[in-house]
Amino acid sequence: MPDPIDGVEVDVDAGTLMGSRENGVLVFRGVPYAAAPTGENRWRAPQPVEPWAGVRAATAHEPPCAQPVDTDTTVANFGGVNGAQSEDCLYLTITAPENAQGAPVLVWFHGGAFFLGAGSLGSYDGTANAQQGVITVSVNYRLGALANFVHPALDAQHPDEPQGNYALQDAVAVLEWVRDNIAAFGGDAEQVTVAGQSAGGGIVVNLLSLPSAKGLFDKAIVQSGSLLLPDRPTADAQRMAQEALETIGIGPDVTADELRSISAQTFAASEPLRAGFFFTPDPAFKPTSTIAALRAGKETDVPVLVGTNRGEKGFAAARTLAALAGDTGAPAFLYRFDHTPAFRAGEWGEGPIHSAELMFTFDSIDRSSWGGERADAADRALADRVNGCWVAFVKMAPGAKDFACADGFTWQAYQPGGSAALIETAGLRMAPADALPDGPEEDATTQDE
Structure with missing residues (x-):
């Protein structure tokens, strides 16, 4: 049997939650921020959580959103997930200091x-x-075709609601939930940093141009996710969805009810359907792409921290995002993560790969499948420093143009032709950003020259 739960109760809008005290902090798992996006709620804007009676346990994670997984439940997919999933998946994990007041x-x-x-x-x-x-509020949002899907059969239903971009709608719903409930955990709804890596970074980039998200966050972190792309025209996305549906025997005359009768696992198992058809414009919810907003100087103007890992492509895009986000008003901070753990040296010959920085930015080596017992003292020391810098950015005072972290390092804002923070085994230092290549292939070319 597991150890007894050291329970702690918190009242939110929908009722009372019971989380647990662990390692000197409070943890609440499986916290609903929207109703289950199933049945009539599939491909709709997030609906309110129904209030519950009594005390709801928030001590175990709910299943992840539906996605393709290995038939061997001990093997994780490339997103780190194995085992059961569910379309009912709009839940949060909240980790908070005990007795917090006004915490960012x-x-x-x-x-x-x-x-x-x-x-x-x-x-x-x-x-x-x-x-x-x-x-920390860690989010599940809708995935694949259940998240990014537009179809003529759905157009006539709920005409007052935005169509498509359901993962982005979930993200806004989370921020609204935080605004309304985070004070119960000791948080300050005026000090909210949105952050994400890879696809999650893409969510954050899109939040910078969503009218409904403006005012719900005051900083942004984008890790290996500078997706500065135009939106896909709705007609193109609808055509792609219809063509993909034909591969599972669904014709163009399908009704909305019939679409909702298709199982979530069918979408996840279908290679033409599983990734969805994103992002699409919507006149009210998504009137512009973030790249267009940045070029016009009309994005939500907040401090942005952005970067990539040495062993992956994408630094040029991160540099572009930093230049556009930090051109006027709030500053942008650019980094490249260069540390390769000793136990990965044989695998990562061109530098740390996509996602390698996560156990350092969260200082989660002992909880991450990437680290644990294989990490050495250098890894742990760097994780402490890097996590401290991420925390310092979250706590950075309004109007600041730089911030200090990692035992005296000053992280300076980026301007075109300026510097990025290099995160190396020995710590952090500022280095000319234009001299840093986009990825490992250019790195090798530069070394050969």
């Missing part, structure tokens, strides 16, 4: 190519953040 908040959106992953994975454990006074 980090809202985390997981990676996974928009059709994999879960907010409950060990790499995203918020214990180290909470021990430094920051609340």
